[in-house]
Amino acid sequence: MPLFPKPAEGSWTEHYPDLGTGPVSYEDSISPDVYERERDAIFSRTWLNVGRVEQLRRVGSYFTKEIDAARTSIVVVRSSADEVRAFFNICRHRGNKLVWSDYPGEETSGVCRQFTCKYHGWRYNLEGECTFVQQEEEFFDLDKQDYGLAPVQTDVWEGFIFVNLDPTNTTPLREYLGTFAKGLEGYPFHQLTQVHRYRADVGSNWKLFIDAFTEFYHAPVLHAKQSVADQSQKLTTMGYEALAYEIDGPHGMVSTWTGTGVPPKDMRHVKPIEQKARSGLFGPWDAPDIGLDELPPALNPAGHKAWGLDSFLFFPNFMLLIWKPNWVITYHYWPTSYNTHIFEGTCYFAPPKNARERLAQELAVVTFKEYALQDGNTLEATQSMLESRTPVKAFPLNDQEILLRHLHKTAQRYVREHEQQDSRTPAAV
Numbered sequence: 001m002p003l004f005p006k007p008a009e010g011s012w013t014e015h016y017p018d019l020g021t022g023p024v025s026y027e028d029s030i031s032p033d034v035y036e037r038e039r040d041a042i043f044s045r046t047w048l049n050v051g052r053v054e055q056l057r058r059v060g061s062y063f064t065k066e067i068d069a070a071r072t073s074i075v076v077v078r079s080s081a082d083e084v085r086a087f088f089n090i091c092r093h094r095g096n097k098l099v100w101s102d103y104p105g106e107e108t109s110g111v112c113r114q115f116t117c118k119y120h121g122w123r124y125n126l127e128g129e130c131t132f133v134q135q136e137e138e139f140f141d142l143d144k145q146d147y148g149l150a151p152v153q154t155d156v157w158e159g160f161i162f163v164n165l166d167p168t169n170t171t172p173l174r175e176y177l178g179t180f181a182k183g184l185e186g187y188p189f190h191q192l193t194q195v196h197r198y199r200a201d202v203g204s205n206w207k208l209f210i211d212a213f214t215e216f217y218h219a220p221v222l223h224a225k226q227s228v229a230d231q232s233q234k235l236t237t238m239g240y241e242a243l244a245y246e247i248d249g250p251h252g253m254v255s256t257w258t259g260t261g262v263p264p265k266d267m268r269h270v271k272p273i274e275q276k277a278r279s280g281l282f283g284p285w286d287a288p289d290i291g292l293d294e295l296p297p298a299l300n301p302a303g304h305k306a307w308g309l310d311s312f313l314f315f316p317n318f319m320l321l322i323w324k325p326n327w328v329i330t331y332h333y334w335p336t337s338y339n340t341h342i343f344e345g346t347c348y349f350a351p352p353k354n355a356r357e358r359l360a361q362e363l364a365v366v367t368f369k370e371y372a373l374q375d376g377n378t379l380e381a382t383q384s385m386l387e388s389r390t391p392v393k394a395f396p397l398n399d400q401e402i403l404l405r406h407l408h409k410t411a412q413r414y415v416r417e418h419e420q421q422d423s424r425t426p427a428a429v
């Protein structure tokens with residue numbers, strides 16, 4: 001099999017004629033108006049991943065999620081019935097944010113038996129029912145049963161907790177996640193409970209950072225210094241191609257080689273610390289046993305022996321990277337304005353069995369941070385120049401940037417379709 005297989009005919013992009021091949025405008029990443037429309041059409045209506053079930057270990061475990069793009073906050077809790085439930089984080093008395101710790105804008109987590117509002121002390125149980133109203137007799141015909149917390153549609157796929165803030169959206173989660181998710185089912189995500197998290201405020205539109213993680217065209221250049229000098233030179237000369245790209249509805253994936261499993265006989269292109277720790281960006285070299293006898297069908301679609309990583313973007317903002325040596329990274333991009341967002345990068349490993357394994361994981365985690373900083377470094381520079389709007393209006397994207405075309409087109413389609421639907425619905429008076 002060639003190192004860089006191409007589709008049987010034409011290019012990856014030309015397999016999807018709707019994507020076009022011409023230069024694209026980035027107006028959708030610099031327009032406050034477009035962002036406001038994306039908030040309504042995308043973040044208030046699609047299934048969003050907000051965490052994993054391991055964050056809710058026992059009955060009463062909860063965490064809050066600020067979803068600024070949908071102008072709301074939610075609380076996700078393991079209920080008395082041992083189910084994952086979510087509620088809008090608003091007290092039914094006078095609208096105070098119900099669950100927060102020191103600062104109302106900051107996310108929090110913990111374990112409790114009930115939620116008590118800080119303002120006048122109304123209480124809600126873990127099923128969201130209102131159980132206590134301070135001086136209840138002073139209200140007028142108030143029935144507590146009518147004042148439970150407002151529920152949020154919630155479902156769990158392979159341990160990933162999703163919410164949908166639109167009560168009228170009836171598309172089931174699995175149907176929305178499509179064939180990639182179906183083809184990943186059975187992957188032992190639940191074994192990867194050693195978790196390291198990063199979170200950063202980034203000065204760019206949310207789509208620009210996704211763009212940076214759905215192409216590896218930049219890798220030999222932007223990340224050149226991560227390799228030893230002669231290897232870096234070789235990579236820059238050779239350039240980069242992925243093994244496969246696939247698109248399924250609003251979602252996309254790229255499958256790639258990584259060089260994982262460095263042959264011990266040729267360590268020249270591996271940094272000394274990586275040789276010692278037997279680890280690096282691509283994870284610990286020695287894959288732990290996580291009970292994965294064979295890869296689920298969605299992984300390594302090209303069936304390539306040099307396969308090392310598949311990266312799935314579940315629209316709009318959840319990216320799932322599955323690495324050959326049995327570990328996983330997730331990325332989330334939470335917009336906070338048209339030109340800012342919060343980036344979350346989370347690394348998941350099998351629990352280390354000894355100090356050496358722990359060190360190997362730590363090296364992968366800090367190397368990931370270094371790469372992510374390099375990726376993030378270009379974003380504010382790009383955002384600021386895109387916002388200058390002149391004199392350049394459109395940008396050529398190559399075949400490896402197919403998922404960028406797809407992401408931007410998908411976001412625009414959601415806005416268009418939502419607004420068309422809205423225009424058919426008589427406005428409420």
Ligand code: FES
Binds near residue numbers: 091092094119
């Ligand atoms: S606003 Fe929550 S008890 Fe009054």
Ligand SMILES: [Fe+2]
Binds near residue numbers: 212218219222223371
């Ligand atoms: Fe990168």
